[in-house]
Amino acid sequence: MKNVPYRLYLTEEQMPKQWYNLRADMKEQPDPMLNPATLKPICKEELYPIFCRELAHQELDAETRYVDIPEEIRQMYRVYRPSPLIRAYNLEKELGTPAKIYYKFEGNNTSGSHKLNSAIAQAYYAKKEGMKGLTTETGAGQWGTALSEACAYFNLPLTVFMVKASYEQKPYRKAVMQTFGAEVIASPSNQTQVGRAILANDPNTTGSLGCAISEAIERAVSSDGYRYVLGSVLNQVLLHQSIIGLESKTAMELLDEYPDIIIGCAGGGSNLGGLIAPFMQDKLLGKANPYFIAVEPASCPSMTRGRYAYDYCDTGKVTPMARMYTLGSGFIPSANHAGGLRYHGMSPIVSKLYHDGYLDEARAVEQTKVFEAATLFSRVETILPAPESSHAIRVAIDEALKCKETGEQKTILFGLTGTGYFDMTAYAAYHEHRMTDYIPTDEDLQRGFDALPNVPGAQE
């Protein structure tokens, strides 16, 4: 094996020029999105009022294996990419593990996360197609910040519906979006029909991603020349995020390395799906057999305890239905849940891979254990990780400690999706021993399952 530097940056020549579309190599396709009125697969034309045309095409295109990254997008990628592949020598030493730990760090940009990779693509296509503006939702704020950044660059107006809990707890996130020129509205708001209905039902709700999505879609379809964009879950997002995995794989090849275990945190699946994509291709084609672990919060356990079923992507039920692991579109994590990964469902691609056994394992972890890992990591690796990313750190540490017991020198790769500068309230709660864990009861979850729509033959 070659001498491995702490940080490996690809050169511009080594950076990917195409995204990789994992669906092209899947043995079975994810079940199609359905029109909730007809229960028939949705077609491109039905998506046009919501998404711009190229993105609607990408959403439904399961055939094209490699998609050229437009030069305008590659130019913007070069401003903050490549992201480094980092060998966690200090963490390995701290743990005393024989395992080799690598992480792909996507936090070196102002949005502080991998979300920018898809934000740039979505803003670019909207601008190219002459749109007047975009709407979106944001939870912890990473996606909203990323899209604000991208829209500022392409000079495109943006309205962000921000989950009320985050809007109130993260004023700095809001200020960053405003610096980039975005309009930021706390959700649920009284500016949309769906927001008013949700508020009428529960005036004290702190909001949810599903609710903010409903509001953003309503605003987009009712505003001339506006389209809606989403930062995760969608097939198009996983396509754009494949750059994470493609860069990682190239970097590991340069080091004569290949991961035995690949770990990603999983909220809507954007990072996980992007990170694993080219390695999953190897598995699907029988070239390699890495072990994939998706990590989710015990307080929002869509993969480990959810149903694989058709569900709405939003609380207001204005979206098409997707078949995915879901806790029900009305699910809201308990109030003590800090950080992101709070979406009720999971990317249909990731769900299908998990359901069919290609994605080997989903693991739920409790947040105090997550912040314990985050604190240890920050002290030895000097990066203050986002709570989301720290789910992957937790499991990477646990796997490395298993190697310490068994003596195996496994190669572990995980995705460090972003930084936690805007999550200091949660860090402070952890350090002051005010953070608690909450695992939903079976009864909690049953309420969500009872509300699932009825799609004959598809609800497991």
Place this chain on the structure above:
Amino acid sequence: MKNVPYRLYLTEEQMPKQWYNLRADMKEQPDPMLNPATLKPICKEELYPIFCRELAHQELDAETRYVDIPEEIRQMYRVYRPSPLIRAYNLEKELGTPAKIYYKFEGNNTSGSHKLNSAIAQAYYAKKEGMKGLTTETGAGQWGTALSEACAYFNLPLTVFMVKASYEQKPYRKAVMQTFGAEVIASPSNQTQVGRAILANDPNTTGSLGCAISEAIERAVSSDGYRYVLGSVLNQVLLHQSIIGLESKTAMELLDEYPDIIIGCAGGGSNLGGLIAPFMQDKLLGKANPYFIAVEPASCPSMTRGRYAYDYCDTGKVTPMARMYTLGSGFIPSANHAGGLRYHGMSPIVSKLYHDGYLDEARAVEQTKVFEAATLFSRVETILPAPESSHAIRVAIDEALKCKETGEQKTILFGLTGTGYFDMTAYAAYHEHRMTDYIPTDEDLQRGFDALPNVPGAQE
């Protein structure tokens, strides 16, 4: 000229293995630090109660041209370095300038600034010499965060006296330091004699760096096994920060480039002194003649309007006296001053170079103009700059616009010292048109000059 990438990262082999001590090539040395009681040059032994031995040695060593960077420090540098040299293609395009703009970006670490470069060195030597802990001060919080990070890594207790205005305005900064295990105290505090005296004199003071320094020193010298560390001004700090300039120079050589203009923001001089060091060597040795510009806030104009005089480094007058450009050790910028660069004096090395004409120009800029530049920069370059760094951006933009007028294709290099994630209050004030400028009157400044100590023959 070679094809220039957006971001150039050195390999580990290309990274500097030695710091560069600019004093070894200066024609005339900065005037020595004086013992205020005797007005005689201070010796190493007098510094030992304050600094650990190796750092006291570095402080006074004007002969050693290159200092080996200990392997333990290089190991930690590799965790977050090299920092990229970035070609600002997008900014150039936005400005329509023929100038080529490069910046060295030091914000890709949790402390969010270049301060970590010296923090690691100072914590390392303290640990190596068996110290029990460290004390320091912090203003905007970059230095305190950096030192907290370094002390967490070397497992060394740390107490940070944080300027009260920042302590109250930047709770997240405080939380980051606490995450790294540091004790953070608002300054002035009632925990030191000097703090109590300052509070008795002005109970409503929002504090100053000079005051926090006094408290940190008092705490260090009165605690067994503790030493004091400072993030700027000192010769040792400029030595450690020379890594910025050394990496920049190597990167530019790889691109067959050499800067015509080099721009750095100037608070205490740590970034500026580090960035310019190897280029200044070229100038001192007659090998090249780049034009150096130091940029400071109009509200704290130590170089453009200060006296070149002996002064105390702190408000409580417990430090040795240094000859430097100073506004008087009691100077506090007006309350509307946002961000950092609020120190009353300037590094003696930088001061001497400026006084003798090697550092070509000091320029004061108003903060609304600084935030205007910061906002433009963030939108096109996708990095949200710290207010400190944005002083350099302002002047880089102004110089690039001059090139647009004259048609000159000058090569501009500036230091982008850090990120502004913790400065969103100031950004919000700017965007909501609540930010104002304040230029001190001559009378304001005269009060500071009247309080300068009397050192015959040295006060200009």
